[in-house]
Amino acid sequence: MTKLSVNINKIATLRNSRGGNVPNLLKVATDIEAFGAQGITIHPRPDERHIKYEDARALKNIVTTEFNIEGNPVPKFIDLVLDIKPTQVTLVPDAVDAITSNAGWDTLTHKDFLKEVIATFKNAGIRTSIFTDANIKMVEGAAETGTERIELYTESYAQQFSLDKENSIAPFIEAAKTANKCNLGINAGHDLSLDNIEYFKENVPDLLEVSIGHALICESLYLGLENVVNMYLNKLK
């Protein structure tokens, strides 16, 4: 079975757009767990434009499933994660001004840095994962850092999927085989959706966990929209 960890960044984006506390991030996280998701993912960014550091601390007290915190391991982020001690930390090489994550680590160039950060988190009892492109050399490099898992960066798969399923998945199958040989657990995420998730799961061996946010929240809006419009119309009769 592959676990679903729901990324709730977009809930925080919506809340922040009006100030106040609607939607209530903590209630949404609790409800997502009650609906059956096996994890909650957040990706606090340095400008706190969606998840705020105080959200991360508050979520620590209410998340009862797997709590996964993603981000670039700058000192402020390392301190936050060591304080919260989530189930898993996923290291992502984001530029400060990135709109969203747009690359996996160069695990060869940054091997020494990653080794050091991974050791820090592992010593604190936090499972580690490294955001990695579907590239055999990068997966092998990740294995040398001591990380327990990688998260395969799936944007290229999601972009190509509707044009050519087989070519879009091919590098991910090879990356997963390499990860298995290196005893790395496999997570995946970025732009996964109701359209492309099933084929990914069917073809990538030993997929432990996916984290999904943007598409899942957009799909929730669309799948709920007709119902809510009708609820308003009924009240306005």
Ligand SMILES: CC(=O)[C@@H](O)[C@H](O)COP(=O)(O)O
């Ligand atoms: C690492 C990854 O792919 C996700 O965490 C994604 O970057 C979500 O971040 P945003 O919600 O800020 O786009």
Ligand SMILES: NCC(=O)COP(=O)(O)O
């Ligand atoms: N790690 C990927 C993630 O948490 C969600 O990415 P996306 O579904 O918002 O693209």
